[in-house]
Amino acid sequence: MKYTEFDKKCQELGISKRKFAEMTGKSYSAVTNWSQAAELPAWVDSWLENYRKARLLDEIAAKFGEIYGQNLVNLG
Secondary structure, X not given: OOHHHHHHHHHHHOOOXXXXXXXXXXXXXXXXXXXXXXXXXXHHHHHHHHHHHHHHXXXXXXXXXXXHOOOOOOOO
């Protein structure tokens, strides 16, 4: 994945690079330095996809919760 693609996906997901760095345990400077790299680390694309799916499932669980009167998000 190229940095421009990473930037676009972060925007689509509504997460800043600073938030991405916090959530993945990376430093903000390391994440922004990826703009100089030919390719980003291989795990980034799958992490973003899993984040997208998790958000979607949270939205679905919240809707079910509204219907059935239960909090189905973060039951952990």
